[in-house]
Every structure is written in C-alpha cells, then in structure tokens.
C-alpha cells in the first residue's frame with residue numbers, strides 16, 4: 001500500500017507551548033488509521049497543521065507525494081483532504097439538506113459555475129448520505145437546532161458529500177448516544193470500504209479505536225510515543241503510563 | 248500639495264510647529280481613546296457614540312462659559328455632566344445590547360450617535376464653537392513655533408488622566424472589579440461582583456473621559472455638531488493600533504495620530520484632513536488584516 | 548412545521564400586486580410620482596444591502612460609496628461628453644455601473660478579508676472618506692457639488708420617466724437576486740455567513756464569492772446613483788452622493804426592519820420605512836433626523852429580528 005499522507009518531522013509552537021514536536025506519521029492509501037493520546041497531547045493541532053489552518057514551524061507534509069505544508073485550507077480541501085472538528089462546525093442557520101448541497105464537490109468550482117441551481121442528482125445524493133447517517137427525517141430542519149451528536153453525524157455526512165480521498169475525523173463518537181456508537185463504527189467502516197475514503201481518526205474511546213483502526217499512532221506531550229497495530233499499541237507499557245499520567 | 252511638502256522639509260521650525268501642535272491635540276484623542284478601550288475591553292462593545300459624547304462635553308463647557316463660569320471650571324463640570332449622561336445612556340439603552348451580537352451594539356450606538364448629533368444641531372445650531380481659555384500662548388524659536396498654553400494643559404491633563412486611570416484600575420476596588428469583569432464576566436459574577444453595576448460605572452467613566460476630552464477640544468480647538476464621528480474613528484484607530492488593555496500604548500498612538508493628522512492637514516490641505524482620518528483607519532484595518540492573514544489568522 | 552394551518556400569499560400574488568402598482572401607480576397618482584420613484588430607490592438600497600448584510604453576514608456601512616460613484620460618474624459624463632440628454636444619461640449609467648463594480652472589486656479584495664465589527668467600522672470609514680474626498684475635489688465641484696443637465700421633456704414627464712426607470716431597476720434587481728439566492732451561489736453566501744472557516748475548509752472559493760456578491764450590489768447601486776442624481780437634479784457630496792448618515796443608514800435600517808436574509812423582508816422594510824417617512828416626517832418640522840436616530844435605536848434594540856423574522860417566530864410557535 002502506498003502512502004497517501006506523510007507528515008515529516010513537524011513541529012508546531014503556540015507562543016511558548018510546543019504543541020507538536022518532531023511528529024512524523026504516515027497514512028496509507030485505503031486504510032483506517034487511528035490517532036490517540038491524552039488530553040492536550042497535540043492531536044487536534046496536528047489536524048490543523050495538516051489541513052492548513054496554521055503554518056507549521058518546522059517539517060513538511062506531503063499528500064499524494066506533493067508538499068501541502070504551505071497551502072491554505074481551501075486548496076487542500078480541493079485536493080481531497082478534509083477534516084471534521086472536535087466541537088463540530090456546520091452551517092447553523094441552513095437546513096440539513098442545504099448543508100449537504102453546498103458541501104458537494106461541485107461547489108469547489110469557479111464562482112460563476114455556482115450560478116446554477118443545485119442539480120437533482122446532488123440533492124438525491126445529499127438525501128442518501130443523510131439517510132446513511134440516520135438524519136433523513138431532519139432533512140428540512142435547521143442544522144443549528146440539532147443535538148450535538150446529530151451535528152457530529154451531519155458534519156460527517158457533509159464531509160462524505162465532498163468526496164474526499166482522505167478524511168480526518170476529530171473524535172467522531174464524542175457526544176453520540178452510546179447505544180448508537182456501534183452503528184457509527186459500522187458506518188465509518190463502510191465509508192472506508194464502500195466509498196473508498198481513507199480515514200485518520202482521533203478517538204478517546206479505546207474500545208472504538210481498537211475495533212476500527214488498522215494502525216494506531218499515540219501522541220503524548222506533542223511527541224509520537226508509539227505506533228503499530230492496535231494490539232501492539234495496547235500492550236505498549238508507555239502508552240498506558242501516558243494515559244495514567246505517569247510518563 | 249508638493250509645494251507644501253517641500254516647504255515642510257525645507258523649513259524645520261515650521262515642521263516643528265505643525266508636529267508639536269499635532270502632538271498636543273493628540274492628547275485629546277488619547278483621552279477619548281482610553282474611554283473607548285475601557286468600554287471595548289469590559290463591555291465588549293465598539294461605542295460608536297463616543298465622538299458625540301466628546302462633542303456634548305464640549306458644549307457643556309461652551310454653555311458654562313457663556314453663563315459666566317471661568318473656562319477651566321468647565322472641565323470638571325463637563326466630566327461630571329457626561330459621567331451622569333453616560334450612566335443614563337447605559338441604563339436606558341446600552342445594557343439591552345451588551346450581550347447581543349456585536350453588530351447590534353454597533354448599530355444601536357450608531358443610532359445614538361445620529362440622535363445626539365442631530366439633537367446638538369437642533370439645540371445649539373450648526374455654528375462652529377470655540378472657547379477662549381484666556382491662557383495665552385507660548386512662543387518658541389522667535390515666534391515661528393506657537394503653542395497655546397491650553398494645549399499644553401490638555402497634554403498634561405491627558406497624561407495625568409492616563410496615569411490616574413492606570414492606578415485606578417490597578418488599586419481601587421471598583422477598578423479591580425472592572426478588570427475582573429473584563430477578563431471573565433461569568434467568573435466575576437460567581438465571585439459576587441455585580442457586573443451590571445460594573446458595566447454602568449465603566450460606561451459612565453467613559454462618559455467622564457469623553458466630557459473632559461470635549462472640554463479641552465472646545466478650548467484648544469473647535470467643535471460643531473457634526474464633528475463627533477471623526478473622534479469615534481480616531482479612538483477606534485488608536486485602540487486598534489495600541490490594543491484594548493494598553494494605557495501607555497493608547498497615549499503613544501493618540502499622540503502619534505495627532506501629529507500625523509496635523510502634518511497631513513498641512514500637506515494635503517485642511518479640507519482633506521477629515522478624509523485623511525477616515526482613509527487612514529481603512530488603511531490600518533486593511534494592513535493589519537493582511538499581516539494577520541500571512542499568519543493564517545484574521546481580525547475578529 | 549405544517550404550513551397548511553397558515554394560509555399564505557404566494558410570492559406570485561405579492562409580485563403581481565407590486566407590478567401592478569409599479570406600472571399603474573404613477574399614472575393614477577401623478578402627484579406622488581417622485582415619492583414613488585424614491586420608494587423604488589429605497590427598495591434597491593435595501594435589496595443590495597441584504598446581499599451582504601443578510602445573506603453573507605457582512606454588515607457594511609459603506610455601500611453608499613457605490614451609489615455615490617454612480618452619481619458622480621453620471622454627472623461627469625453628462626457634463627463633459629457633450630452628448631444629448633438621453634445618450635449622455637445612458638452612457639453615464641453605464642459608466643457608473645462599471646466604475647462601481649471596479650470599486651467593489653478593489654475594495655472587496657482589500658476589505659472583505661476583514662471580519663465582524665472591524666468590517667462594519669471599516670466600511671463606515673470608507674463611505675465617509677469618499678464623501679470627504681469628493682467634497683474637497685475641484686474636478687467634481689468640491690463642496691458645492693454638481694448640477695445635472697435639465698430633463699428635456701415636458702412638465703410632469705420627467706417624474707414619470709424616473710419613476711419607471713427606478714421601478715425597472717428595482718424589479719430587475721429583485722428578480723436577479725431572487726434567482727441568485729435559488730442557486731448554489733446563494734447557498735455559498737449563507738455558508739459564509741454561518742461559518743466562513745468551515746466554508747473555506749470545505750473547499751469553497753470564498754474570496755471570489757464575496758467579491759462577486761459585493762460587485763452585484765455595487766452594480767445596481769451604481770445605476771441607481773446615476774438615476775437618482777438626475778432625478779434630484781443636483782448632487783451634494785455629503786448629503787446626496789455619499790449620504791452615509793441618511794441613505795447609508797436607511798439601507799441597514801430598512802433591511803433589518805423588514806427582516807434580514809429573507810426574500811420579501813428588504814422590500815417590505817423599504818415600503819414601511821418610506822411610507823412612514825413620507826406620511827409623518829413633515830409633521831416633525833426639522834426634528835426628522837433626531838427621530839431617525841431614535842427610530843434606529845428603538846428598532847435595533849427592541850425589534851432586531853424584523854417583521855419577517857417575527858412572522859417566522861410566530862408561525863413556529865403556533866406550529867409547535
């Protein structure tokens with residue numbers, strides 16, 4: 001399997017805080033990769049660096065072999081690299097169906113190509129994806145009126161609407177009703193296998209990530225602490241210590 | 248225009264006169280800007296009616312002098328009257344928009360600005376007013392540099408007020424409550440601070456600062472009903488450049504703006520001085536945003 | 548939400564009534580032709596402001612700049628081109644539209660990256676700076692403004708001409724914007740309003756979208772400036788062309804009064820505001836502008852959701 005995303009020796013500082021130090025990580029084409037680490041270990045910061053929210057201080061980032069470290073969020077998204085947010089970001093005053101329509105890949109086009117109504121096919125696809133995440137009956141509700149968990153699902157569906165090659169998910173199960181988590185794991189897998197989206201998932205829920213990911217990277221204090229298969233990472237003494245606050 | 252520019256450089260005493268007079272006027276801008284920084288920092292409101300408070304403060308001194316009071320007594324009087332007016336404005340209007348969307352508060356205070364501007368016009372007429380403080384002028388360099396003593400007074404008072412404000416915020420009980428509220432209103436409420444009262448006092452204090460600035464403006468310069476908005480924009484610019492919580496920066500930026508404006512008025516002609524003030528603000532915002540964008544952030 | 552419980556006028560009913568009023572009104576009420584013409588001008592003001600303020604979430608106090616550019620472009624062309632009245636007017640309107648759009652592109656590229664209250668105050672500065680520059684610039688008459696050529700037709704015809712021209716402009720603006728809001732471009736504007744960083748991160752080309760939106764507003768404001776200048780017959784830099792404290796604020800006020808970001812809100816707000824103004828203003832004898840300030844404060848503080856917003860709230864309440 002070839003590398004889709006390569007993060008090479010990335011360091012990111014916020015003032016005096018070193019949020020990421022010399023982080024390297026590879027996501028291979030077609031896999032589900034996991035990113036774990038205690039609170040404040042720099043996982044979200046790494047997502048920000050990858051998707052162009054902020055410039056990195058050192059190191060480089062490659063997507064499909066080309067450097068993207070100097071690019072801004074929109075061009076990176078148009079390359080097919082997308083993220084979701086821990087606190088969810090959706091268009092609150094628009095309906096769910098509108099949220100889906102404007103998230104379609106065609107919306108990347110030049111301004112004047114936007115001066116056309118939403119094609120019926122796009123609308124249908126939006127409906128299908130809303131049904132896929134179980135929000136079909138909320139279709140005409142304002143996105144801002146949804147619960148936090150439902151907004152997370154909507155944001156996931158919006159990302160799929162954009163047909164990314166690689167999707168970075170920041171804690172997709174946070175705030176989701178525990179009885180629905182298994183269903184969500186199943187959907188993440190199906191997005192990976194049926195829609196062909198490579199995933200990099202930040203997750204605090206160990207049961208979820210051990211189940212889902214093919215390979216896991218663990219961050220602690222902004223540095224890569226361990227990486228390997230779920231079993232290897234789970235059995236790594238240092239990972240346990242990091243979570244218990246010993247390291 | 249180019250003639251003026253070359254004159255400016257070839258004849259240093261003239262340049263000194265223009266720059267020094269500008270610096271002294273800048274002290275008045277700094278005074279109004281303290282108030283804006285205070286209201287911005289504590290209430291999280293851009294107070295568009297700021298300039299009208301300055302102008303009304305000027306009218307208080309003007310009327311007091313017409314009624315026979317000595318000009319210098321007009322200064323504390325203006326501050327006191329505008330303190331009360333500030334408190335009233337807060338109680339009547341501003342408290343209703345404090346935690347709303349920031350555009351609502353801008354629009355509401357803009358409405359107040361139009362209201363006061365037109366009220367001033369209806370009540371005091373559109374004439375340009377000034378008050379002779381009766382202090383005379385200081386002449387330097389064989390009379391090429393003329394500095395009115397009242398401008399020097401304004402300068403000293405503005406610096407003094409800045410220092411007093413700094414001490415007040417640091418040491419007085421109310422000042423500490425104001426700072427606590429500015430940092431985190433919810434935590435301040437939990438600590439038993441009556442934030443609504445803090446907001447009212449802050450806004451009233453802003454009124455007093457504007458009143459003092461207006462009183463100095465009418466003595467050292469002129470006022471008329473429509474000159475308020477430039478004061479608002481000057482205060483806004485000064486706060487944007489200096490930062491909300493930076494008293495020393497506000498003084499420096501205010502003085503700098505005064506000097507720059509006076510030089511621009513001299514070079515481009517007085518008829519373009521107001522245009523310069525507004526255009527400068529636009530340029531500052533665009534420039535700051537461009538700088539922020541390079542770091543992939545933005546002003547908000 | 549069920550709509551059936553609330554019988555609603557369809558858009559087409561309202562549009563038909565308005566069109567009838569626009570076409571027959573000036574004939575039936577010839578003495579009011581000028582007031583009706585100003586009404587359509589107000590509709591253009593509110594519709595163009597709403598494109599940014601309501602749909603895109605960029606609250607501009609500077610849209611008056613494009614109106615002023617339109618005024619001066621027409622006045623200068625009609626003064627200097629040496630054409631007969633109607634040819635000069637036509638050329639002037641084209642020039643006004645083009646210059647306004649160019650200005651929107653330049654200002655947009657510089658200023659549309661600025662957000663929130665910085666944008667609001669920045670555009671306020673832009674409008675006033677433009678007025679002050681015009682007031683000091685001799686080529687455009689400086690502080691004494693510019694007079695426009697006399698309308699050549701018969702008495703009474705002039706009012707009808709401008710009334711119909713401005714009606715046509717308002718109608719075109721409404722129909723074009725209505726269509727635009729039904730396209731993906733309209734959704735993109737809403738997305739920028741709701742969360743611009745998200746829109747960016749989803750790959751939307753937000754900067755060109757914002758500039759095109761402002762240019763569309765500027766286009767109609769530029770033309771309306773040329774027409775209004777000819778209708779009034781005289782432009783003063785601060786009180787007509789770059790009248791930030793009247794027209795510039797009215798734009799915002801009318802849109803908020805009617806309801807930001809809704810199809811009919813700006814039109815409704817313009818009607819209510821203009822009719823109120825024409826009916827009651829004369830009674831106020833010189834206190835009109837004081838009353839305007841008060842009105843802004845009251846509407847913004849007590850009725851920020853606007854009429855359409857209020858209706859929607861009511862409907863939601865009765866439905867649930």
Ligand SMILES: Nc1ncnc2c1ncn2[C@@H]1O[C@H](COP(=O)(O)OP(=O)(O)OP(=O)(O)O)[C@@H](O)[C@H]1O
Nearest residue numbers: 014017019037038039040041042043044045046086
């Ligand atoms: N914009 C910022 N400015 C300053 N410091 C920041 C910023 N963003 C993150 N940090 C700091 O960087 C460190 C890493 O934060 P980050 O949000 O990346 O952690 P995380 O692993 O996502 O944590 P969590 O599991 O709680 O989401 C923290 O110490 C945080 O305070």
Ligand SMILES: [Mg+2]
Nearest residue numbers: 043044045086
């Ligand atoms: Mg995080």
